[in-house]
Amino acid sequence: MLRGFIAGLVVANAFEWVAHKYVLHGTHRKGKPRFSPLPTSMKSHWEHHKVVRKVNFYDDAYTQGLSHWRTENEVISVCIAAGVFGAAFYPFSKGMALAACYSACNYYYTHRRAHLEPEWARKKIPWHYDHHMNSNQDANWCVTKPWFDYVMGTRVISSSALQESNPLGIPLPTILSDRLNQFSKRYLPARWVAVENQTPDGLEVEESCVKTGI
Structure with a gap:
């Protein structure tokens, strides 16, 4: 059960990365708007980006609950993902099925509270703050934990103040964090944005939301 639950958490984090990158942000196409298999979700997400850039990461859509179309879209999407993965995992791993449901709830709680x-x-969750406020918004795809951003080389840090204590993104004794950081620097290094693109606190000087054509 425990092994299945841990495996399910890893799968859920990988899904966060994939869904955020290819569904919510969409794929670049030369001379055309970005493509997403769920264009409504992409439209909702880019609207979310525009809002939080204007009001220092805050998004009051979450205070309106399901009456706001973006919140409703996110809740429905999270429930569908939990249902599909939970049903797919349950026949062979109840632990993974449980992890799918937990991860969906944790994602929504974490994302809502963050904004x-x-x-x-x-x-x-400085990696998600970086996702929105960094000069490079096509990076830092994970929300709850930065695991697959390190695995895929997409953890881009804008300032030392927004660097997590270790690649797992969880509090650990200093000796363990140091070991993980040493391993990460050697095998899964994070990237840093260019200094000239940052203000003193690590945020970019000008708005640079990517044009999506939506």
Whole structure:
């Protein structure tokens, strides 16, 4: 059960990365708008980006609950993902099925709280704060934990203040964090944005939301 649950958490984090990159942001196409298999979700997500860039990471859509179309879209999407993965995993691993349901709930809780409490987000999930406020918004795809951003080489850090204590993104004793950081620097290094593109606190000087054609 425990092994299945841990495996399910890893799969869920990989799904976060894939869905965020290819569904919510869409794939670049030369001379055309980005492509997403779920264009409504992509439209919702880019609207979310525009809002939080204007009000320092805050998004009041979450205070309106399901009456706001973007919140409704996110909740429905998360429930569908949990249902599909949970049903697919259940016949051979109840632990993975449980992880799918937990991960969906944790994703929504974490994402919602982050955009209602920006300072909490800066401290607890700096990789997601970087996703929105970094000069490169096509990076840092994970929300709950930065695991697959390190695996895929897409963790891009804008300042030392927004660097997590270790690649797992969870509190650990200093000796363990140091070992993980040494391993990461050697095999799964994070990238840093160019200094000239940053303000003193690590944020870019000008708005640079990517044109999506939507």
